[in-house]
Structure formats: C-alpha cells, structure tokens
Amino acid sequence: MxxxxxxxxxxxxxxxxxxxxxxxxxxxxxxxxxxxxxxxxxxxxxxxxxxxxxxxxxxxxxxxxxxxxxxxxxxxxxxxxxxxxxxxxxxxxxxxxxxxxxxxxxxxxxxxxxxxxxxxxxxxxxxxxxxxxxxxxxxxxxxxxxxxxxxxxxxxxxxxxxxxxxxxxxxxxxxxxxxxxxxxxxxxxxxxxxxxxxxxxxxxxxxxxxxxxxxxxxxxxxxxxxxxxxxxxxxxxxxxxxxxxxxxxxxxxxxxxxxxxxxxMQYKPWPVCGIANTYIHAVLQVVREKRIHPGDIVAIRPFVGDFQQRMCKPLNERRRPGGAMDARFSLPFCLAVAAVYGDVKVEHFGTASLADPAVLAMTDKVTPIDDSAFDWVGAMPEARVEIDLNHGETVVATSEGTPGSASNPLGWDDLVGKFHHCASLAANPKPPATLVKVTDMLSELEGLDDATKLMRLICEPSNLR
Missing domain, CATH: 1.10.4100.10 (2-methylcitrate dehydratase PrpD)
Structure with missing residues (x-):
C-alpha cells in the first residue's frame, strides 16, 4: 500500500x-x-x-x-x-x-x-x-x-x-x-x-x-x-x-x-449562485415562450433540495436581501428579477433593484417547496418551477438546456460577449479597441511568449494608451 x-x-x-x-x-x-x-x-x-x-x-x-x-x-x-x-x-x-x-x-x-x-x-x-x-x-x-x-x-x-x-x-x-x-x-x-x-x-x-x-x-x-x-x-x-x-x-x-x-468547467450566463442559474433558466424560458408579464403571475413555486433551502430560509429575510451578495444567494429574489425584468444582469443587483417595488412584490409571490428529489448529491441538481397565472393556468418549467450547463455550454464567442459587457462596468473602463486586443491575445494564448503582456495591456494606465 x-x-x-x-x-x-x-x-x-x-x-x-x-x-x-x-x-x-x-x-x-x-x-x-x-x-x-x-x-x-x-x-x-x-x-x-x-x-x-x-x-x-x-x-x-x-x-x-x-x-x-x-x-x-x-x-x-x-x-x-x-x-x-x-x-x-x-x-x-x-x-x-x-x-x-x-x-x-x-x-x-x-x-x-x-x-x-x-x-x-x-x-x-x-x-x-x-x-x-x-x-x-x-x-x-x-x-x-x-x-x-x-x-x-x-x-x-x-x-x-x-x-x-x-x-x-x-x-x-x-x-x-x-x-x-x-x-x-x-x-x-x-x-x-x-x-x-x-x-x-x-x-x-x-x-x-x-x-x-x-x-x-x-x-x-x-x-x-x-x-x-x-x-x-x-x-x-x-x-x-x-x-x-x-x-x-x-x-x-x-x-x-x-x-x-x-x-x-462551466461558465455562468447570469451573476448569481451557480445552482440558481437552473431555476432562472426555467423561469425565463416559460416567461419568454408564453409572453408572461409580471402582472400575470400569481405565484412562483420552486422545488428545492437541501442546499437550495438555504437560499430560501428564513423566507421573509430572503425576500428582502440587504445587499447584492445576499440577493444573489436569495432564490426568491433571483426568480423575482427574472420574472420582472425578463433577464438577470449585473445591473439588476444594484441599490435601485434591491428596492424596486415591482421586484419586491414579486419576491412575495415566491414560495419554495421542499423536495428531497432536488437534494445536491454529486452533480448540481436540476430544477423545477411552477408558476400560477391570474387566469387560472399553472405552467411548469424545468432546467433542461440551461445555458452554461454540460448539455448547453457557453462557447468562446459567448464568453467574449460576456467579457465586453463586464469590462464596460469597470471602475476605469478601457477603450473597446483595447478590449478586442485582450480577447485576441487570449484566443491565441498558447503562442504568447510572455504572459506579462496580457496584464500590462489590460491594466495599462490611461495616459499611456
């Protein structure tokens, strides 16, 4: 031995x-x-x-x-x-x-x-x-x-x-x-x-x-x-x-x-706790396909296992997150953002969104259902969400085909688009031409003789450009 x-x-x-x-x-x-x-x-x-x-x-x-x-x-x-x-x-x-x-x-x-x-x-x-x-x-x-x-x-x-x-x-x-x-x-x-x-x-x-x-x-x-x-x-x-x-x-x-x-490795389409991506996809998919407006929604019921329950309890606290990271780890808030805005972006976790009456009203409609079938054992579990509509219909959505998952991975071009959007939010944004040079350099990284060039390019002071 x-x-x-x-x-x-x-x-x-x-x-x-x-x-x-x-x-x-x-x-x-x-x-x-x-x-x-x-x-x-x-x-x-x-x-x-x-x-x-x-x-x-x-x-x-x-x-x-x-x-x-x-x-x-x-x-x-x-x-x-x-x-x-x-x-x-x-x-x-x-x-x-x-x-x-x-x-x-x-x-x-x-x-x-x-x-x-x-x-x-x-x-x-x-x-x-x-x-x-x-x-x-x-x-x-x-x-x-x-x-x-x-x-x-x-x-x-x-x-x-x-x-x-x-x-x-x-x-x-x-x-x-x-x-x-x-x-x-x-x-x-x-x-x-x-x-x-x-x-x-x-x-x-x-x-x-x-x-x-x-x-x-x-x-x-x-x-x-x-x-x-x-x-x-x-x-x-x-x-x-x-x-x-x-x-x-x-x-x-x-x-x-x-x-x-x-x-x-998997890459995220939305800026939230990884397991929330599957639930967001379920909500966005059905909201977009059926053209559901926020006012049409009476209730949202995500089925949650052991880990996801931590993102939902205590429920009143999770419905009113006090900061951006707490909001990203709140399943009720994440689903409310998806239902109200029809997307989930970095900007949706700023101070204004945390206090948005429409989002907060939607969080009150999110009631998690404990279900051990969605416990996290090994690979990240799938998701199931039921949405009650005001005309009496209940629609069911699942996480099948979640972007960024093994079955639907984000490709290089997807990540380049994500990079450009994220870089536009930087404390000191770089010119688009510089960002293109960065992504081009990374696409051919194995041919780069000195990786220092990458950080020098992306961190170069404005007055040297």
Whole structure:
C-alpha cells in the first residue's frame, strides 16, 4: 500500500506536467476561465462597494510596484495584487463553476497572474498549464469528499490548488512544491456560514484571502521555507481534522496526469449562485415562450433540495436581501428579477433593484417547496418551477438546456460577449479597441511568449494608451 501523503503525489504531478501533456479540453477550459475571470473581475471593480475598502487596504500596505490590479491603475507587490484581484474575482458570483459546484478559478487565476507578472518571462503555455493543473487538483480534492454543508471547500481546498499552480509558475522543484502545500495549511479555512448567513462582505471577497495565501505559500517555499510534511493524511492533517477521514483518496490519484478534470468547467450566463442559474433558466424560458408579464403571475413555486433551502430560509429575510451578495444567494429574489425584468444582469443587483417595488412584490409571490428529489448529491441538481397565472393556468418549467450547463455550454464567442459587457462596468473602463486586443491575445494564448503582456495591456494606465 502507498503510504505517501497525497501532497507528495500532487507535488510530483505539478513538477512533471508540461503543456504538451494537457488534453485539448483542458487547454480550452483554462483559456476560457482566464477570459471569463478577467471580465467578471473588471465588472466587480466598478460595481461592488466593498472593493473601495479593499483598495484602501492594499494601497496602505503597498510596496514594490510589480503587478497590476484589474479595473484600477495601481501596481502592487504580488501578494497584495493577488488579494485585490482575488477579492474582485468572486464578488459578482459570476465566475466559473465546477459541474458539481464550487469555484476553482477565482483564487487560482489571480494568484497565478500575480506571480507570473512578478517573475516575468512566463509563457502563455506555462500560464495555461498552471491554470489547468490548479483546476484539476481542486476538482480531484473536492471529488474525494462527500457533499457537505459545513466547510466552504472552495476556500479550504482552493488554497492548495492555487498554491500548486503558483509553484508551477515559479518552476519550483518537487520538494519545494510539497513544502508550499505544507505552508498553505495555514490558509486553509472558511465555512459555509459565509453563504448561509447574511449581512457580510466575505461572501464576495473570500477568494482574495485564498489567492494571497497561495502566493505567500508558493513564494515562501521557493525561498527555502519548509512546511508541514503530511498535509492531508497526517494524524492531524486536513482529511482527519476537517473531514473526519471521510474521503476517497483514489478519486485524487486515479488518472492523475492523464485526465485533467478542469476540461469540464462551466461558465455562468447570469451573476448569481451557480445552482440558481437552473431555476432562472426555467423561469425565463416559460416567461419568454408564453409572453408572461409580471402582472400575470400569481405565484412562483420552486422545488428545492437541501442546499437550495438555504437560499430560501428564513423566507421573509430572503425576500428582502440587504445587499447584492445576499440577493444573489436569495432564490426568491433571483426568480423575482427574472420574472420582472425578463433577464438577470449585473445591473439588476444594484441599490435601485434591491428596492424596486415591482421586484419586491414579486419576491412575495415566491414560495419554495421542499423536495428531497432536488437534494445536491454529486452533480448540481436540476430544477423545477411552477408558476400560477391570474387566469387560472399553472405552467411548469424545468432546467433542461440551461445555458452554461454540460448539455448547453457557453462557447468562446459567448464568453467574449460576456467579457465586453463586464469590462464596460469597470471602475476605469478601457477603450473597446483595447478590449478586442485582450480577447485576441487570449484566443491565441498558447503562442504568447510572455504572459506579462496580457496584464500590462489590460491594466495599462490611461495616459499611456
């Protein structure tokens, strides 16, 4: 029996992987994820109030101006840049998502971009490989666990996948990669109370903490700092302490280096909690097909499983979210927005929409129905919604064909359109010609000799254009 801790297997995997080892699906997904994340981060820079506090913090703790900050013209040390860009990455809940939930990229990509810009000379192929490795490692660790409603595994496990990717960019050897994972244990934290609770900015900003910790772990290990040796499976490792040893190590190791799970990443059509997309699609589909107007609707009944129930209870509180992130995690509010506006956009979660009498009146018509058939076990569950109309008809809608799902994925052109809309909302919007150069550069990322050119282009000060 193999007695090596999982961390050593993962370190060996990272040290030995090259771009040529990646299947085309993993390459395509990595490029899509970078494009998607840059766009949603730019949108967050200009629409999320909490980013003002983040920027005040990083400016007060700045240092050598190595790395760009999306949506702003600041340049910061790598850890602070990773924190700022990571803080924006998940703000809108618009970043990519795994088929079984959780967000691999929102901490991974900001960390990788910061270290690549700091190091310089990191090729597009190396950047793609780092992202593909991080996505694969995250999904392997995530899928080794049963579905849980306690730890926020995006942060608890995401720090390890992001650290592994950072160490790849730094070209650390196998030993130092293993040490970086050991150091990353100090950044492995976070519970789902960040999502289930209300009134906090942390549900928006958490990826920044993970990205910063990943940069620190990778760079400290590269500088010779040693870390915990048995990261995951020691007597007080992550698996026994956090998860009671309720994991399947074969799901981490089987096919390692052959199958890269990031190929299955999904991209969101709407800026809400991933599982809400299926319900939104159901509502929008029937509203558009039957030309249902808001005044026609008497009641909306979404059928909800265990996780979705957290998005509905306490019902009165979920019907009146106090902030944008709470609104994105409120199923009644999301469905009300879809029914009233006939779409769901970033702009629909601003202050005006949160107080829109038409939307609030519609939230009062949303009554969830608990149904264990929609519990989240493995892949993200489907959705069912019933809508009562004022002439006595009840229409039934399902999530079949949800945009962004495995059966109806968003393509490159879809994501380019999403990027341009998001970039238009940035704190400091770039000219359309610059945005076209960015998307063109990303479409041919594997041919880029220095990935620093990407961040330089998108973060270039206005007076230099």
């Amino acid at each position: 193999d007695h090596q801790d999982l961390s050593f297997h993962l370190a060996r995997h990272v040290a030995r992987t090259r771009f040529e080892d990646l299947p085309q699906g993993a390459v395509d997904a990595a490029k899509k994820s970078v494009l998607d994340l840059l766009g949603v981060s730019l949108a967050a820079s200009g629409t999320i109030p909490a980013i003002k506090g983040v920027m005040e913090f990083v400016r007060a703790h700045g240092g050598s101006p190595h790395c760009g900050v999306l949506g702003f013209e600041d340049r910061l040390p790598p850890a602070m840049a990773a924190f700022a860009n990571g803080a924006m990455a998940h703000c809108l809940d618009y970043d990519d998502v795994a088929p079984d939930g959780n967000h691999a990229s929102s901490s991974l990509i900001p960390a990788v971009l910061a270290v690549a810009e700091f190091k310089g000379g990191v090729s597009g192929k190396q950047l793609i490989t780092a992202v593909a490795l991080g996505q694969d490692i995250f999904l392997r660790l995530r899928r080794s666990l049963h579905q849980r409603l306690d730890w926020l595994v995006t942060t608890v496990l995401g720090v390890f996948s992001a650290t592994a990717a950072v160490s790849y960019v730094l070209a650390s050897g196998e030993d130092k990669i293993a040490h970086s994972l050991g150091i990353a244990t100090l950044g492995s934290s976070g519970t789902l109370e960040m999502r289930f609770g209300t009134g906090s900015d942390l549900g928006e900003l958490y990826a920044g903490f993970v990205a910063k910790n990943a940069v620190m772990a990778g760079m400290l290990a590269a500088a010779g700092i040693t870390g915990v040796q048995k990261v995951f499976e020691g007597q007080a490792g992550i698996m026994p302490v956090y998860f009671g040893n309720d994991y399947d190590r074969s799901k981490v190791l089987d096919g390692l280096g052959e199958d890269f799970y990031g190929r299955a």
